[in-house]
Amino acid sequence: MAKLQKSIDKRNALVKATIDLVNNNGFHATPMSKIAKMANVSPATIYLYFENKQDLVNQTYIDVKTEYTKYAFNGYDANAPVKEAFQYIWNRIADFKLKQCEHALFLAQCDNTPMIDEASRQEGIKHLQPLLDLWAKGKAEGVIKPYSDYILYAYAINPLAFLMLAQKRGAITLDDTLIKNAFEAAWNSIKK
Amino acid sequence: MAKLQKSIDKRNALVKATIDLVNNNGFHATPMSKIAKMANVSPATIYLYFENKQDLVNQTYIDVKTEYTKYAFNGYDANAPVKEAFQYIWNRIADFKLKQCEHALFLAQCDNTPMIDEASRQEGIKHLQPLLDLWAKGKAEGVIKPYSDYILYAYAINPLAFLMLAQKRGAITLDDTLIKNAFEAAWNSIKK
DNA sequence: GTTAAAAAAATGAATGTTCATTCACTTTTT
DNA sequence: AAAAAGTGAATGAACATTCATTTTTTTAAC
Numbered sequence: 254m255a256k257l258q259k260s261i262d263k264r265n266a267l268v269k270a271t272i273d274l275v276n277n278n279g280f281h282a283t284p285m286s287k288i289a290k291m292a293n294v295s296p297a298t299i300y301l302y303f304e305n306k307q308d309l310v311n312q313t314y315i316d317v318k319t320e321y322t323k324y325a326f327n328g329y330d331a332n333a334p335v336k337e338a339f340q341y342i343w344n345r346i347a348d349f350k351l352k353q354c355e356h357a358l359f360l361a362q363c364d365n366t367p368m369i370d371e372a373s374r375q376e377g378i379k380h381l382q383p384l385l386d387l388w389a390k391g392k393a394e395g396v397i398k399p400y401s402d403y404i405l406y407a408y409a410i411n412p413l414a415f416l417m418l419a420q421k422r423g424a425i426t427l428d429d430t431l432i433k434n435a436f437e438a439a440w441n442s443i444k445k
Numbered sequence: 446m447a448k449l450q451k452s453i454d455k456r457n458a459l460v461k462a463t464i465d466l467v468n469n470n471g472f473h474a475t476p477m478s479k480i481a482k483m484a485n486v487s488p489a490t491i492y493l494y495f496e497n498k499q500d501l502v503n504q505t506y507i508d509v510k511t512e513y514t515k516y517a518f519n520g521y522d523a524n525a526p527v528k529e530a531f532q533y534i535w536n537r538i539a540d541f542k543l544k545q546c547e548h549a550l551f552l553a554q555c556d557n558t559p560m561i562d563e564a565s566r567q568e569g570i571k572h573l574q575p576l577l578d579l580w581a582k583g584k585a586e587g588v589i590k591p592y593s594d595y596i597l598y599a600y601a602i603n604p605l606a607f608l609m610l611a612q613k614r615g616a617i618t619l620d621d622t623l624i625k626n627a628f629e630a631a632w633n634s635i636k637k
Numbered sequence: 638g639t640t641a642a643a644a645a646a647a648t649g650a651a652t653g654t655t656c657a658t659t660c661a662c663t664t665t666t667t
Numbered sequence: 668a669a670a671a672a673g674t675g676a677a678t679g680a681a682c683a684t685t686c687a688t689t690t691t692t693t694t695a696a697c
Contacts, residue, residue, distance in 0.1 A: 260672090263672095276559075279471070279558055279559050279560060280471065280473070281474050282473050282559075284655075284656055285656075286655095286656075294674085295673065295674045296656095296657085296675085297658085297659080297660085297673070297675075298672080298674070299658095300657095300658070300659080301671095306657065306658090362558055364610075365556075365557035365558065365610070366554055366558060367469060367470055367471050400626060401617060401623075403611045403616055403617045404608070404626065404630070406607070407627075408600075408627075408630050411603070412599035412600050412603055412604065413599075415595075416596070418556075418557070419595045419599070434590075434592060434596065435596065435599075438592075438635075439634075441634055442630045442631075443630075452646090455647095476681075477683060477684080478682075478683090488649085488683085490646080490647055490648070491684095492685080493645095493646065497683075
């Protein structure tokens with residue numbers, strides 16, 4: 254009850270500031286005081302919304318992961334043919350990483366770092382279920398190679414993270430042609 | 446002169462401790478005092494070998510990256526046919542990530558984090574030149590798709606990093622079959 | 638070879654700073 | 668006027684780095 258009365262805007266500002274600062278400096282190099290300043294609140298206020306710094310970053314991770322997967326599966330038709338369905342999800346994911354680059358980078362940092370609690374990491378994985386279901390269906394139909402989900406993910410989805418990073422560092426520019434090529438490569442590496 | 450007299454063993458112990466602790470706690474959560482303790486030296490001794498903490502981690506990154514690429518290209522014949530040559534390098538890289546898992550994880554963390562100086566990152570990239578040369582040759586011969594090096598890397602090499610991470614977290618076990626499949630997927634995604 | 642003085646390397650204990658978190662108080666909302 | 672939300676200024680712990688000494692190694696004279 255008390256919690257619901259608190260301004261959701263403030264929580265959002267804190268989460269946003271956390272993403273921004275952690276992206277640019279890393280978790281341990283972003284002081285609570287800076288997060289507070291960027292969110293225009295007092296440091297003490299953070300503790301009204303989050304237990305402590307670890308909780309703040311865990312919740313931020315879950316928030317962003319949820320946003321990511323919601324976007325990825327938004328409008329997705331689980332009954333469409335496998336390739337079509339996969340292409341839909343893949344494009345949504347690419348789109349997310351292109352448009353919400355900062356959020357995607359934050360997730361990459363969380364996933365490659367001991368920054369997040371194991372529990373939160375597990376929690377984050379669950380959100381991908383629809384994609385795993387699609388792969389199961391594709392394997393059953395003999396359309397997709399009988400690899401484990403991890404292999405499929407490593408070959409069909411994860412490369413996008415690398416491309417985002419390369420773009421962020423100014424090494425490439427992700428235009429439509431490049432994305433189209435990347436999808437073909439992704440599909441080819443998992444289709445039977 | 447003075448520098449050469451200092452024990453190379455101590456430097457190595459410090460680098461090793463850094464890898465271990467940064468892997469498990471992240472850069473900013475590993476105090477110099479712990480690195481010193483693990484390397485069996487005094488905190489002050491670190492400053493005889495490295496300018497400061499940032500320098501220590503930069504040098505560690507370069508060290509590991511050098512070791513990685515040396516291993517990857519060891520015994521490599523640049524005149525072999527493209528697929529064969531690529532398979533050789535790919536297998537060496539997979540081998541490295543399997544056998545030197547901790548080092549591979551350290552590199553992944555450095556590459557996805559604002560932990561390393563941009564200069565050291567650039568320095569690290571140079572070491573991959575032989576692979577880029579091979580791709581250029583492959584493209585010229587029409588054996589490899591005309592994608593940028595970043596795309597090729599994203600699809601053919603980077604997935605290995607994801608698989609290592611999955612293994613480290615206990616989600617999969619990388620056996621020979623799995624590696625063989627992964628190579629086929631890698632090659633298929635870049636071959637013309 | 639032995640030895641002692643000089644140089645180099647190594648150290649444990651400061652030093653000063655930064656930071657997460659708390660607290661006593663104020664402002665806003667109900 | 669009571670409750671909730673918010674605050675700026677402590678508090679105390681952790682940490683990177685430095686410093687005054689000590690230990691080890693090197694040098695070279697005998």
